[in-house]
Amino acid sequence: AQTVTQSQPEMSVQEAETVTLSCTYDTSESDYYLFWYKQPPSRQMILVIRQEAYKQQNATENRFSVNFQKAAKSFSLKISDSQLGDAAMYFCALISNFGNEKLTFGTGTRLTIIP
């Protein structure tokens, strides 16, 4: 079984500052993908960033970057220059490349941006 844990139910950050959201996971597979999804108040799920476990280089997408520590099974999301539009629930998710096609989600972190 695979699990994803987000230990921060809520976080807040001042506008224009940097914030890091934590995620840890557990899987018996050696090859898998990790994702961060954003869910704004509209409740539409939006893909933020994707990381393949085989790649050591951390993924980046504009102001969003990850710190992927495979040995520690940690996958944190860093948001730089936070903007009001970043306010949302953020979910970490994991899918293994073999066997079932289940994408497992964490319980989410609610991010508030303080103007």
Next chain:
Amino acid sequence: DGGITQSPKYLFRKEGQNVTLSCEQNLNHDAMYWYRQDPGQGLRLIYYSQIVNDFQKGDIAEGYSVSREKKESFPLTVTSAQKNPTAFYLCASRQAVTGSPLHFGNGTRLTVT
């Protein structure tokens, strides 16, 4: 534009009635999924289907049923056996390619009283 359509956005039912949530995609994706979202519990997988006429139970399948007669469609029936059906339901799809992400619909909020 391609996407996933869930209808209706809000659904109200009386306790004891079955209700079917619609999910249609025109992305030509092979795999489709149903998730349930409750406050503080993230997204929990109900059912998923990797190919037409085949589907597998997720983590919380009890009280739900699905069908996959067409590639584009994956309706979810919430039966009267589901003890706590009031929730936000999300449908998603993805290509059957390693590492491909889920694409989500806008969700259906089901309220059962």
